[in-house]
Amino acid sequence: MRRQVPLILCFAFGIVMALTEFSPHPFSQWLNEEIIDWTLVIGPFALVLAVATLVQSHWTRIRRRSEYWQYSFLVFIGMAAMVLIGIPLGQRHEAFVWLFRYAQVPMDATMFSLLAFFIASAAYRAFRARTLEATLLLAAALIVMIGNAPVGDLIWNTIIPFEDNLPSTARQWILDNPNLSARRGIILGISLGVISQSIRIILGIERSYLGGVEGD
Amino acid sequence: MKGQRFSCPVLVVQGLVISLLVLGCGLNAFAQEATTTEDTRLFDTAKIWIFLAVILYSATVVYCIYHARSGKELFIRRIPGLEAVDEAIGRATEMGRSIMYILGLGGVSNVATIASMNILSQVAQKTADYETPLRVPCNDPIVMNVVQEMVKTAYLNEGRPDAYNEENIFFLTESQFAYAAGVDGMMVREKPAAVFLQGTFFAESLILAETGNSIGAIQIAGTDKEHQLPFFIAACDYTLIGEELYAASAYLSREPMLLGSLKGQDYGKVMIFGPIVIGVILELFGITWMTTFFQRVR
Structure with a gap:
């Protein structure tokens, strides 16, 4: 029974949700929205457990004096500050907005900006022209980069007065033809994979997400 | 399936009965309330x-x-990224270091996350066998709860419940870049020998993969987000492209x-x-x- 009920519900809801996609009937639309709303209800309950594990893991680090244990205090300070200001004063209060705008957003932006350096290091490795494929990749990347920079067309038109704006035209061709074809191929594969995986789950063939098969 | 006692036809019949009851009762109730302006067609x-x-x-x-x-x-074609799963776990075991499994930012209703959880289940069975620590930082509370149950059952199925440590599967944060920062910090401090990046990833994909690359971990990545695939290909040792992510659990389990x-x-x-x-x-x-x-x- 421990497995049967979830599997029957999974099948029933899987079929119902798939059918509602093809029906414009008001009940169908209502049912679709309602079931999606139900999933939101589960979130807060799981969040309590999740926050408990977060507190537990950082408390353990402090207790055991693990490496860099001092930083765990920052987690508790940050969490307490957001909760103590956010819950009694509300999310629109000046203090809460200040914390969000001048603490969280700059920290997020800092992490995001690291991406530029990581792209440079990854590109350096990927574009080393050691094989034919890597050389093609390097050539395509150079064309796209030159085509993307407005100065690329300017330099081309000044030095070679033949076929105006060739770098941006070549860039567009690469993006519209080889790039888009490859992307569509991958998207088709992903879509078929998603349907196939969904069928396996709906039919109860794929059950590992339920936590194994023991205990029926 | 090992220990399968509940056949698909029974499930299909019971599920169909429930679906038809829900649809039938609902359509009947709505038919009485429908206004003239609403599209009451049953099929588009x-x-x-x-x-x-x-x-x-x-x-x-x-x-x-x-x-x-x-x-x-x-006949199923060889998928190098999945062939390397054993190699990655074996390497971590030999080096006496942990394995880090990152499920991405998708929720539990995301099919890529479910596919990733299925791979994790197979990985957990192997880490249970080898007694290799498996660390799973989660971005979604529901995913964390499901994953804890899955990994626990995987350890039980392998007869190693003592090796399961619930503290290794934990919630980090729901914020995208805070999650990336947290996982990066753990990678740099703990230096896992193998990093799995499977699931839905966005802009944080390269931040995670490059950090994993910098610590010398063997990395196996897979995502349904085609925009992030080039980053994984550039920074990881093996990448599951497109449908290979969904094929992984079948490929690893070899279940007919x-x-x-x-x-x-x-x-x-x-x-x-x-x-x-x-x-x-x-x-x-x-x-x-x-x-x-x-x-x-x-």
Whole structure:
């Protein structure tokens, strides 16, 4: 029974949700929205457990004096500050907005900006022209980069007065033809994979997400 | 499936009864309340071709699944990223270091996250065998709860419940870049020997993969977000591209019924590839009805 009920519900809801996609009937639309709303209800309950594990893991680090244990205090300070200001004063209060705008957003932006350096290091490795494929990749990347920079067309038109704006035209061709074809191929594969995986789950063939098969 | 006691036909019948009851009662109640301006059609005829395509493809997959039960050996092409799973776990075991499994930012309703959880289940069975620590920082509270149960059962199934440590599967944060920062910090401090990046990833993909690369971990990545694939290919040792992510659990478990669905996926590709080739040939001869037909399908 421990497995049967979830599997029957999974099948029933899987079929119902798939059918509602093809029906414009008001009940169908209502049912679709309602079931999606139900999933939101589960979130807060799981969040309590999740926050408990977060507190537990950082408390353990402090207790055991693990490496860099001092930083765990920052987690508790940050969490307490957001909760103590956010819950009694509300999310629109000046203090809460200040914390969000001048603490969280700059920290997020800092992490995001690291991406530029990581792209440079990854590109350096990927574009080393050691094989034919890597050389093609390097050539395509150079064309796209030159085509993307407005100065690329300017330099081309000044030095070679033949076929105006060739770098941006070549860039567009690469993006519209080889790039888009490859992307569509991958998207088709992903879509078929998603349907196939969904069928396996709906039919109860794929059950590992339920936590194994023991205990029926 | 090991210990499978609940057959699919029974499940299908019980599930169908519930679905029909829900739909029947609801339609009846709404039929009495419907206003004249509402679209009360039961089926959107404009979607008929999509519906038929889904039915045809689903029927093919189901046929292949049940055909596979006959025990006939199926040829499945080699997927290097999945062949390397054993290598990655073995390396971590030999080095005496942990394995980090990152499920991405998807929620539990995301199919890529479910696929990732299925791979994690297979990985957990192997780490239970080798007693290699498996660390899973989670971005979603529901995913964390499901994963804890899955990994616990995987350890139980391998007869190693003592090796399971619930503290190794924990919630980090729901914020995208805070999650990336937290995972990066753990990678740099703990230096796991193997990093799995499987699931839905966005801009944080390269931040995670490059950090994993910098600590010298063997990295196996896979995502359904095609925009993030180039980053993984550049920074990881192995990358599961597109449908390979969904094929992983079947490939790793070698379960005949799951492998059958992979065969069905391949037939699905033939169903799409065939009309593309025919359409190109017809277009070359100036015959456009096929292109026009597919342009009208929505």
